[in-house]
Structure formats: C-alpha cells, structure tokens
Amino acid sequence: MKNTFNILATIILVLSLSATVCAEGWDVPASVKKKQNPYELTKRNISSGKKIFQTTCKSCHGDPGKGNMLPLQPPPTDLGSQNFLVQTDGEIFHKIRTGKGAMPTFEKTLSDESKWMVIAYLRSLDKMKREAVVTKAVVNPEVTDVKIDIDVDSEHKKLIAELTGLKKDGKRVGLEGIELSFLVKRAFGQLDISGEEAYTNEKGQLIVQFPTDLPGDREGQANLLVKITDEDNYGPIEEKRVVSIAVPTNPKNILSERAMWGTRANAPIWIIATYVLGVIGIWGVIFLILFQLFQLSKMRVKSK
Amino acid sequence: MNDNTKPKETTLSFEKIKQDVLRPMQTHRGLELWIVFLIAVIAVCGWAYYVQLRDGLGVTGMRDYVSWGLYIANFVFFVAVSLVGMLISSILGLLKVDWIAPISRIAEIIAVAFVAVAGLVIVLDMGRPDRLLNVFIHGRFQSPILWDVTVVTTYLVISLLLLILPMIPDLAICKKEMTNASPLLKKVYSILSFGYTNTPQQHKHLHRMVRTLMVLIVPVGLAIHTVTSWLFAATLRNGWDTTIFGPYFVAGAFVAGAAGLVIAMYFFRVNYKLQDYLTDLHFDKMGKLMVAVCLVYIYFNVNEFLVPGYKMKSGDNTHLKELFLGSWAIMFWASQLLGNIIPVILMVNKRFRKPLPLMIISLFVLASAWFKRYVIVIPTMLHPHLPIQNVPDNFKHYFPTPIEIAIIVLSFALALLIMTVLAKIFPVVPICEIAEKEGIDYKIED
Numbered sequence: 032m033k034n035t036f037n038i039l040a041t042i043i044l045v046l047s048l049s050a051t052v053c054a055e056g057w058d059v060p061a062s063v064k065k066k067q068n069p070y071e072l073t074k075r076n077i078s079s080g081k082k083i084f085q086t087t088c089k090s091c092h093g094d095p096g097k098g099n100m101l102p103l104q105p106p107p108t109d110l111g112s113q114n115f116l117v118q119t120d121g122e123i124f125h126k127i128r129t130g131k132g133a134m135p136t137f138e139k140t141l142s143d144e145s146k147w148m149v150i151a152y153l154r155s156l157d158k159m160k161r162e163a164v165v166t167k168a169v170v171n172p173e174v175t176d177v178k179i180d181i182d183v184d185s186e187h188k189k190l191i192a193e194l195t196g197l198k199k200d201g202k203r204v205g206l207e208g209i210e211l212s213f214l215v216k217r218a219f220g221q222l223d224i225s226g227e228e229a230y231t232n233e234k235g236q237l238i239v240q241f242p243t244d245l246p247g248d249r250e251g252q253a254n255l256l257v258k259i260t261d262e263d264n265y266g267p268i269e270e271k272r273v274v275s276i277a278v279p280t281n282p283k284n285i286l287s288e289r290a291m292w293g294t295r296a297n298a299p300i301w302i303i304a305t306y307v308l309g310v311i312g313i314w315g316v317i318f319l320i321l322f323q324l325f326q327l328s329k330m331r332v333k334s335k
Numbered sequence: 336m337n338d339n340t341k342p343k344e345t346t347l348s349f350e351k352i353k354q355d356v357l358r359p360m361q362t363h364r365g366l367e368l369w370i371v372f373l374i375a376v377i378a379v380c381g382w383a384y385y386v387q388l389r390d391g392l393g394v395t396g397m398r399d400y401v402s403w404g405l406y407i408a409n410f411v412f413f414v415a416v417s418l419v420g421m422l423i424s425s426i427l428g429l430l431k432v433d434w435i436a437p438i439s440r441i442a443e444i445i446a447v448a449f450v451a452v453a454g455l456v457i458v459l460d461m462g463r464p465d466r467l468l469n470v471f472i473h474g475r476f477q478s479p480i481l482w483d484v485t486v487v488t489t490y491l492v493i494s495l496l497l498l499i500l501p502m503i504p505d506l507a508i509c510k511k512e513m514t515n516a517s518p519l520l521k522k523v524y525s526i527l528s529f530g531y532t533n534t535p536q537q538h539k540h541l542h543r544m545v546r547t548l549m550v551l552i553v554p555v556g557l558a559i560h561t562v563t564s565w566l567f568a569a570t571l572r573n574g575w576d577t578t579i580f581g582p583y584f585v586a587g588a589f590v591a592g593a594a595g596l597v598i599a600m601y602f603f604r605v606n607y608k609l610q611d612y613l614t615d616l617h618f619d620k621m622g623k624l625m626v627a628v629c630l631v632y633i634y635f636n637v638n639e640f641l642v643p644g645y646k647m648k649s650g651d652n653t654h655l656k657e658l659f660l661g662s663w664a665i666m667f668w669a670s671q672l673l674g675n676i677i678p679v680i681l682m683v684n685k686r687f688r689k690p691l692p693l694m695i696i697s698l699f700v701l702a703s704a705w706f707k708r709y710v711i712v713i714p715t716m717l718h719p720h721l722p723i724q725n726v727p728d729n730f731k732h733y734f735p736t737p738i739e740i741a742i743i744v745l746s747f748a749l750a751l752l753i754m755t756v757l758a759k760i761f762p763v764v765p766i767c768e769i770a771e772k773e774g775i776d777y778k779i780e781d
Contacts, residue, residue, distance in 0.1 A: 291477050298476040306476050306485075313489055316551050320496065320544050327503070328530030330537045 059125045066121030070147045072154055075230055078210050078261045080152030083145050095156050103133050116157040123150050171206045172198055179257050179270040188241040188276045192257050194231050205235020209264055213239050216254035247277025349770050349777045356762045357512055359607040366759060373752040380745035383738045384459065392462040394738045400723055401716040401733035406460035408712040409743050412705050413453035414563050419592025420446025420494050421556030425549040434620050436772050437612045437764045441599050443498040448753035450491045456746050479565040490559045493552045499527060500545050504767035507531040507779045520760060533779040560584045573654035574715040583635045589628040591704035594697040597621050601694035603763050612764045615689060622688030629679045636671065654718040663714050666706050674703020
C-alpha cells in the first residue's frame with residue numbers, strides 16, 4: 032500500500048517537473064534582443080549561411096518553408112516561416128547559442144560568424160526584408176546558356192574557371208560573385224579544393240590553386256568537376272575535365288599481393304605448398320599401395 | 336526378430352565360419368525385399384531432386400540469411416558417421432585391440448557408404464551441380480571448400496582400400512565357394528582376390544599394406560572432420576568462431592559413428608544370424624567405448640558453451656540465449672541429454688550394454704547427433720552480426736520444405752543401399768581373420 036503511494040507520488044512529481052520544463056519558454060534578455068546582424072545580406076554571406084544550415088540544422092528543422100522537420104516534441108520550428116522570422120536577429124542568435132530541450136546549444140560548435148551567416152540566410156527568406164538582399168548583392172545581367180569554361184595552367188598547377196552567360200543581345204558576359212565548387216574525384220567521394228573564397232570576379236573568373244601533393248593516377252591525371260555551388264543561382268551547371276597536374280602515382284592494388292583473400296594465383300606460398308605436398312604425400316602412398324596390390328598376384332606365380 | 340543373447344559354447348571350425356558368413360549372402364529373401372524398398376524410396380525422392388533441379392533452390396526453405404540449411408547439417412552428420420571406420424579399424428586396430436576383428440569390416444562398410452553419400456549431399460545442395468567442376472578449375476587454395484573436397488575424396492579412396500584389402504583372403508574364399516553367384520559377381524571376386532592363396536609371403540605383404548593404410552587414414556580421417564569444422568570455424572560468426580571446433584567435431588563424430596556401428600552390428604547379428612561372431616562381448620565393449628567417446632564429447636561441449644556463455648560477448652549473447660532458453664532450447668537440450676548425458680548414465684550399467692538395449696540407446700544417440708548438427712548449422716545463420724532488417728518475412732526464419740526433407744531421406748536411403756549391397760556381395764564378418772584369431776588353420780586354394 033505504502034509502495035503504491037510512493038510510486039504514485041514519484042510519477043506525479045516527475046510529470047509535473049517535466050510539464051514545467053515543457054512550458055518554460057525561451058528566456059531572452061532584452062539587451063540581447065536588440066543586437067543586429069553585423070554582416071550584410073550579400074549573396075556570399077547568404078550562400079555560406081545556407082551551407083552551414085544544410086549541414087547542421089536541416090537534419091532537424093528540415094527545409095525552410097517546407098514544414099518537413101523531424102517529428103519531435105516540441106517540434107523544431109520551421110525556420111523559414113514568417114511567424115518565426117518576426118523575431119529580431121539578436122533573439123534568433125541567442126536561441127541558436129543557448130539551445131533548449133532537443134535544440135542543441137551551438138555556443139561552441141559554431142563560431143559567432145557562422146551563426147550570423149545562418150541568420151543572414153534565414154533573413155534572406157524573410158518577406159519583409161528581402162529587398163535588402165537584392166540591393167546589396169552584385170547584380171548580374173539577365174542571361175541564358177550559362178556555362179563554365181576551364182583552363183589549366185599546368186606550370187603553376189592553377190585552375191581558371193570562367194562563368195559566362197549569353198545576354199539578350201547575344202553577347203557573352205562574365206557573371207560576378209557566384210560561388211563555384213572545384214571537386215576532384217577520389218576513391219570514395221569527392222575532394223573539395225575550392226578554398227575559402229571561391230567567388231567569381233567581375234570578369235566571371237575564378238582562379239583556384241590545385242593542391243601540389245594530390246596523388247593522381249599513373250599519368251598524374253585526376254577527374255575535375257567544377258560546378259555552381261548553389262543551384263538556386265542558375266540551376267545545375269557543371270563542367271567536367273580530366274586534368275594532368277596531379278602527382279603521378281602507381282596505385283597499389285591489394286589484390287595483387289599474395290594474401291588469404293587473394294585470387295588463387297595469389298595464394299600465400301605456404302598454403303599452396305602445404306596443400307600440394309599434402310596431396311602428393313597422401314596420394315603417393317595410395318598409389319604405392321595400389322602398385323603393391325598388383326604384385327600380390329605375382330607372388331602366387333612365384334610360390335607355385 | 337529373435338535376438339539370441341545367451342552365450343553359445345560352440346567350437347568354431349573353419350567350415351562353420353565359412354558357412355555362417357556366406358549363407359546370408361546367397362539366399363536371403365528379406366534382404367532382397369529391403370533392397371527393392373530402398374530403390375523405391377530413392378525413386379520417389381529422386382523426383383523431389385528433379386523438382387529442385389528444374390525449379391532451382393527456391394523450392395527449399397533456404398534464403399539469403401540461411402543459405403546453409405538441412406543439406407549442410409546432413410553433410411556434417413554423414414561425414415561424422417563415416418569417421419567410425421578410422422576409429423575402429425585404424426586407431427583400435429593399430430593399438431592391437433583384438434575384439435574389433437569381427438566388427439571392423441562393418442565399420443569400414445559404414446565409412447565407405449557414408450563418406451560417399453556425404454560427397455553427394457554437397458552436390459545435392461548445389462543449385463547448379465553442372466558447375467561442380469568449377470571447384471577444381473577455379474578452386475582457391477585458401478578456401479576450406481577446396482580442402483574439404485580433396486579430403487573427402489581421399490578418405491573415400493582410403494576407406495575403400497581398407498575395406499577391400501583386408502577382405503582379399505575372404506574374397507579368394509568367395510571365388511571358390513560362391514558357386515551359384517552371378518557371372519559378374521564371380522568376375523568381381525576373381526579380380527578383387529588378386530590371386531591370393533595365403534602363401535606366407537602374400538600374407539606378410541598384405542598385412543604390411545593394410546598397416547600402412549591404417550596409419551595413413553589417421554591423419555586423413557582427422558583432416559576430413561577438422562576441415563569440415565573449418566568450413567564453419569574459418570568464418571567470423573557467432574557460435575562458429577571457436578578454436579576448438581576441429582577436435583569438437585572429431586569427438587562428436589566418434590559418438591555418432593560408434594552409435595551407427597552398434598545399430599548396424601545389431602541388424603547384421605539378427606538378420607544374418609551372426610550371434611556367434613557379433614557376441615554380447617562385442618556389444619559390451621562397444622558400450623564401454625561409447626561411454627568413453629560420449630564423455631570426451633561432453634567435455635568438449637562444456638568447453639564450447641561454458642566459456643563463451645560465461646563471457647556472453649555481444650553477438651554470442653543472442654546466439655547462446657536462443658540456444659539455451661530461446662526457440663532452439665528444446666532441440667539443443669534434447670540433443671545434449673538424449674544424445675550424451677542420459678546414454679552415458681545408462682551405459683555405465685552392464686545391463687544396458689546388452690545388444691538390444693544398447694541398440695535402442697544408439698538409435699537415440701544417432702538421432703540426437705543428427706539434430707546436434709542441425710543446431711550447429713542453422714541458428715548461427717539466423718544470428719548474423721548485423722540485425723536482419725528490411726527483408727521479406729521468409730528470410731527471417733528457416734524451416735525445411737518437403738522437397739528438402741525428401742532429398743535428405745534420399746541420402747539416407749542411398750547410404751543404406753550402398754551398405755546393403757556391400758553386405759550382400761561381401762562377407763560382413765572377416766572369415767580368415769576370425770579363423771586366425773581362433774587359432775584355426777585354413778588353406779585357400781587357387
């Protein structure tokens with residue numbers, strides 16, 4: 032009886048405690064609320080914010096505006112919704128920094144700059160503030176037939192990419208301020224060699240240093256892929272190229288050594304020797320006995 | 336069946352031994368009916384195999400997870416039983432244990448029949464038996480499969496030689512005495528007796544050959560079952576990944592083989608009326624031998640299960656709990672109790688080493704040995720290291736289909752048929768050897 036009471040009391044206590052935890056709202060100090068994003072809403076900041084969002088936040092919050100977040104309790108807010116975006120920069124910053132419940136704290140795991148970048152990205156989705164983005168970004172002319180051309184400076188191991196588009200009047204112009212990704216194919220996945228600031232200049236060009244120690248195949252070839260990082264810009268545009276500026280290497284095929292896992296031709300010597308000698312030894316004796324067996328009848332002839 | 340258990344005080348003469356042994360080979364209605372029955376069983380079950388060949392292994396219960404089912408369990412069982420040849424005629428023979436003289440040929444017949452069918456069971460397990468040759472063409476020296484194929488064939492050949500060579504004097508007698516045998520059979524006797532006339536020189540020569548074979552079969556016999564165990568132990572799977580699997584299998588094989596031999600002895604004693612040769616003494620000795628091998632096997636079982644069971648590593652954990660308390664518990668404990676522990680308790684008692692009780696105990700031991708192999712093969716396949724997920728429901732369980740069971744019956748019928756035919760054309764008890772043991776002089780004419 033007493034036990035039941037104890038159990039009941041514990042349950043009630045736990046329930047009421049967790050209820051208070053749930054009910055507890057975000058408690059954001061007024062001073063923090065006033066803070067403003069020190070970074071401008073440039074295309075560059077927005078796209079780096081988007082990258083961070085996609086690697087660290089999307090797993091729970093889903094795509095902004097799509098409402099496809101993880102079904103947690105309480106649910107992770109849709110960070111693209113207008114209801115959420117009414118909050119000030121400072122408020123959002125504080126929430127990312129402190130976290131609450133299932134929302135982890137990013138105080139140490141994201142630098143302040145990165146946090147602001149994410150906020151810049153979220154802001155770019157804000158209907159009330161969108162104007163700000165457009166005015167602050169580089170404006171490229173309306174173009175069609177956007178493409179990337181790659182040039183290789185073998186001597187200095189430099190890659191020059193040029194992003195151009197066709198204007199209405201038929202002239203090809205460089206597109207400025209667009210982030211490009213330089214990817215080299217490795218055994219598993221792709222290595223990003225773009226570096227920090229991979230944005231095209233006013234001519235639409237971007238020069239990237241190819242790593243001097245990157246191993247290629249026997250001829251020093253490597254598969255390069257250059258693409259526009261954010262497909263939202265001009266859609267999925269990419270260019271592939273085999274470049275011969277990697278370090279020539281003779282890749283070692285682990286199947287070509289003698290090993291237990293190898294092919295028959297590459298069986299370890301000791302195992303071939305054991306098998307062959309064993310078979311020869313045992314079957315040698317068997318044949319010897321068969322031979323002796325036929326001598327048995329000869330002995331009869333002799334004994335007669 | 337009239338089982339004559341009272342010891343007879345008849346003095347054996349060479350003529351009497353000859354007659355006693357050769358009579359059942361000449362006229363035996365029951366034996367012929369039995370052969371017809373076995374052929375009928377083989378024909379019916381052969382149809383099941385035809386279905387499997389036609390439709391593929393999908394007709395079995397085996398799926399992606401349990402890819403070794405009844406067939407492989409049965410293969411291990413057959414290899415195990417065949418090891419009795421090495422135990423009786425070779426190990427005990429080399430140790431000059433003389434009571435084995437009348438039973439060693441039966442042991443050798445079992446060895447030949449079971450190892451031959453064991454090899455066949457592997458072929459029956461193949462969805463594309465036409466690709467069998469690939470094992471030899473592309474076989475890797477690193478793979479226990481290649482060693483297994485090699486060792487099974489070698490054991491079969493040596494066992495055949497160990498059956499025929501010691502039988503040469505008897506075959507010389509058959510050639511002379513079996514006057515109403517078919518011409519083909521006479522030809523067989525004449526060829527296989529190799530002109531033996533029991534000259535001292537021939538006698539010595541023959542014995543030397545037999546002794547060499549007896550020595551030779553010891554490593555091959557150990558190898559055949561050790562390699563069979565390596566088919567399992569060379570993989571990193573729960574329940575198979577153990578260092579004692581080789582000796583564990585060999586110990587288990589001696590139990591199964593000894594039980595098989597006792598059953599065969601009993602049926603030859605009764606049906607061939609060989610009470611004067613397969614005497615109570617032989618059953619008594621076999622009973623004691625079985626106690627010994629069972630104890631060794633129990634010892635190995637304790638090691639095999641207590642050591643991992645004490646640690647309960649993750650992986651082993653699921654596997655062992657399923658064996659001890661889960662869905663395999665009945666089969667596991669039944670095979671341990673009925674196949675090992677209870678038989679030992681009974682057989683230490685002299686009364687249970689009489690022919691009939693010993694035969695009945697052996698039936699339990701043999702059946703348990705078969706189920707023991709089943710419990711070794713299938714549960715491990717159902718307990719992989721990564722959980723079984725997102726697969727059709729019938730991948731998660733295994734139960735043999737009627738086709739599989741029919742093919743297993745086929746393998747047993749085939750083994751029994753081989754034994755029966757061998758026992759029909761060859762004397763099951765060595766005539767000359769017994770005469771020698773009894774100190775009776777005999778002559779073999781050409």
